[in-house]
Amino acid sequence: MSEFPVHPVPASFSDAHIDKARYQAMYQRSIAEPDAFWGEMAEEHLSWDALWHTVRAFDFSNGEAAWFSGGILNASVNCIDRHLPARADQTAFIWEGDDPNDSAHISYAQLKTEVCKLANALRSRGVKKGDRVCIYMPMVPEAAYAMLACARIGAIHSVVFGGFSPEALKDRILDSDCQTVITADEGVRGGKPIPLKANTDKALAACPGVHTCLVVKRTGGQIDWHSGRDQWYHELTGVAAGDCEPEPMDAEDPLFILYTSGSTGKPKGVLHTTGGYLLQATMTFKYTFDYRNNEVFWCTADVGWVTGHTYIVYGPLSNGATSLMFEGVPTYPDAGRCWEVVDKHQVATFYTAPTAIRALHAVGDEPVTRSSRASLRLLGSVGEPINPEAWEWYYRVVGDSRCPIVDTWWQTETGGQMITPLPGATDLKPGSATLPFFGVELALLNEDGSEIEGPGAGYLVIKSSWPSQIRTVYGDHQRLIDTYFSHYDGYYFTGDGATRDEDGYYWITGRVDDVLNVSGHRMGTAEVESALVLHDDIAEAAVVGYPHDIKGQGIYAYVTPMAGVTPSDSLRDELVQLCVAEIGPIAKPDVIQWAPGLPKTRSGKIMRRILRKIAENELENLGDTSTLADPGVVQDLIDNRSS
Numbered sequence: 001m002s003e004f005p006v007h008p009v010p011a012s013f014s015d016a017h018i019d020k021a022r023y024q025a026m027y028q029r030s031i032a033e034p035d036a037f038w039g040e041m042a043e044e045h046l047s048w049d050a051l052w053h054t055v056r057a058f059d060f061s062n063g064e065a066a067w068f069s070g071g072i073l074n075a076s077v078n079c080i081d082r083h084l085p086a087r088a089d090q091t092a093f094i095w096e097g098d099d100p101n102d103s104a105h106i107s108y109a110q111l112k113t114e115v116c117k118l119a120n121a122l123r124s125r126g127v128k129k130g131d132r133v134c135i136y137m138p139m140v141p142e143a144a145y146a147m148l149a150c151a152r153i154g155a156i157h158s159v160v161f162g163g164f165s166p167e168a169l170k171d172r173i174l175d176s177d178c179q180t181v182i183t184a185d186e187g188v189r190g191g192k193p194i195p196l197k198a199n200t201d202k203a204l205a206a207c208p209g210v211h212t213c214l215v216v217k218r219t220g221g222q223i224d225w226h227s228g229r230d231q232w233y234h235e236l237t238g239v240a241a242g243d244c245e246p247e248p249m250d251a252e253d254p255l256f257i258l259y260t261s262g263s264t265g266k267p268k269g270v271l272h273t274t275g276g277y278l279l280q281a282t283m284t285f286k287y288t289f290d291y292r293n294n295e296v297f298w299c300t301a302d303v304g305w306v307t308g309h310t311y312i313v314y315g316p317l318s319n320g321a322t323s324l325m326f327e328g329v330p331t332y333p334d335a336g337r338c339w340e341v342v343d344k345h346q347v348a349t350f351y352t353a354p355t356a357i358r359a360l361h362a363v364g365d366e367p368v369t370r371s372s373r374a375s376l377r378l379l380g381s382v383g384e385p386i387n388p389e390a391w392e393w394y395y396r397v398v399g400d401s402r403c404p405i406v407d408t409w410w411q412t413e414t415g416g417q418m419i420t421p422l423p424g425a426t427d428l429k430p431g432s433a434t435l436p437f438f439g440v441e442l443a444l445l446n447e448d449g450s451e452i453e454g455p456g457a458g459y460l461v462i463k464s465s466w467p468s469q470i471r472t473v474y475g476d477h478q479r480l481i482d483t484y485f486s487h488y489d490g491y492y493f494t495g496d497g498a499t500r501d502e503d504g505y506y507w508i509t510g511r512v513d514d515v516l517n518v519s520g521h522r523m524g525t526a527e528v529e530s531a532l533v534l535h536d537d538i539a540e541a542a543v544v545g546y547p548h549d550i551k552g553q554g555i556y557a558y559v560t561p562m563a564g565v566t567p568s569d570s571l572r573d574e575l576v577q578l579c580v581a582e583i584g585p586i587a588k589p590d591v592i593q594w595a596p597g598l599p600k601t602r603s604g605k606i607m608r609r610i611l612r613k614i615a616e617n618e619l620e621n622l623g624d625t626s627t628l629a630d631p632g633v634v635q636d637l638i639d640n641r642s643s
């Protein structure tokens with residue numbers, strides 16, 4: 001799989017929470033006696049107001065799953081109140097602003113007051129259990145307060161990444177019928193303002209159901225004001241009480257919705273519930289990162305993605321940890337920023353995406369080596385396959401060959417990590433996410449659905465439920481069944497391909513469906529295609545991924561203009577802007593190739609396999625083209641390939 005050597009568990013992790021023997025014993029028990037195992041784990045790791053009547057029940061034929069039903073708890077109490085006796089003065093969040101001179105420490109006691117004030121403010125606007133609240137925020141502590149305030153009163157948060165366009169925001173607000181939006185006047189990233197309130201205004205023009213828009217004053221920039229609907233966050237929370245009775249929640253009551261892309265249609269609202277999600281977040285945070293009291297943990301994701309939900313907010317806080325939230329970008333003011341922050345705040349664990357590692361690697365070692373990084377104990381990777389070269393650089397230069405790297409595979413739908421090393425238990429192979437977490441039963445399938453035994457390559461599926469399993473696609477349970485549970489009977493289909501080696505280690509090879517992973521951001525090819533064909537001059541578009549040195553995958557768009565339209569650079573620019581407007585800057589095509597025709601079967605289906613090969617420049621290996629309606633178009637695409 002890789003020519004790179006195995007890295008055994010270092011001596012510095014000999015006292016880790018989980019060693020090799022304990023991993024084996026716990027994993028085996030989690031599979032052999034799941035009810036007993038998970039019942040014990042739930043009692044040990046979470047605070048409950050009442051225990052459950054049933055540990056787990058699931059049915060993969062209809063995608064249903066329920067964990068700890070009848071159990072009563074509140075996620076905000078687990079993340080805040082239960083720590084107060086011992087940790088009131090301990091820092092819950094370190095906030096590092098975009099400007100290197102801006103930072104703040106928020107203690108657990110302060111967190112409780114801030115969350116309760118906002119929870120009361122939301123209640124004063126009529127928000128109650130089960131209501132959906134959209135959070136469209138920059139990376140400021142108020143984003144976390146907003147999530148936790150929703151959890152406190154039983155409202156369901158739907159965080160929308162601040163990089164999404166007004167159009168994308170509108171779609172998400174409407175799909176889950178959010179009536180409240182929490183945003184900021186502007187965000188700041190890399191020294192530049194992001195017009196969040198102006199974007200929200202545009203989105204809300206088409207969302208008549210939204211009665212309240214709470215606005216955090218981040219920059220004081222000029223914004224429009226819709227009186228009645230718009231409320232300053234600081235004014236509403238300023239008059240609210242700092243104590244708020246938590247809503248008792250059934251373990252199966254929804255905690256949040258988070259939109260993610262699939263191979264067809266609009267993004268899906270992935271719904272997670274309270275007890276199972278929080279347990280997976282809590283346990284994976286503790287064991288994968290071998291968390292020790294008083295350490296500083298830094299996950300560089302945005303709270304708009306699942307990684308931010310689980311490993312900036314819920315996982316760290318449920319463990320009483322100190323979580324660092326970074327507003328900026330790794331290259332501002334320069335490429336040494338991450339390591340300056342590590343030294344400034346004495347970060348012990350640094351968790352990021354391969355795309356960031358590759359981008360920083362490309363700049364060279366000096367911005368890293370001019371920092372100390374002596375506080376680092378562990379490194380992590382998430383979001384896309386990490387190539388062994390990037391892994392080795394991360395290990396050798398960033399971690400000074402001392403810090404293990406946990407390469408964690410999971411998905412928005414899985415809620416928490418599923419395949420991951422545990423640093424005290426797992427020997428590391430660069431490029432492999434290694435072994436399943438407790439309770440995760442994996443299989444690799446052949447095309448015909450038969451299971452592969454031993455080493456081999458196939459479709460990665462999951463054979464039984466796990467606590468933080470996606471419960472439904474908001475408003476469309478059939479879509480859940482169609483997407484995840486109908487490819488192969490009795491299995492959850494991940495959409496990923498993987499290989500398994502002779503040691504049982506998993507190597508994720510990437511998506512096997514029409515989902516792109518661009519810089520760790522998930523996007524359906526269909527979403528980008530729909531944006532492109534909105535242009536009046538465009539007849540048809542087909543989008544595929546291709547290997548990109550930094551982004552992992554780049555977006556390659558084949559675009560057919562309407563008859564009589566002459567392709568031009570300005571048309572190309574308009575198409576790029578259309579993708580930005582419909583989705584956001586992350587959806588900018590890297591390559592647009594004008595295609596007078598697209599390769600189609602006689603029944604009119606676009607043959608993406610061929611388009612992928614051309615984009616990848618694998619021209620010798622186009623496969624069977626005999627079913628094409630017009631084989632000539634392929635040669636034309638090859639001749640005019642954009643390099």
Ligand code: PRX
Nearest residue numbers: 382383384385407408409410411412508522
């Ligand atoms: O293809 C896999 C890839 O990211 C997909 C999930 O994307 P998303 O729901 O946005 O969640 C990302 C953060 C958890 C997966 O189907 N992926 C995620 N982690 C890894 C990965 N691919 C390889 N190695 C990983 N560690």
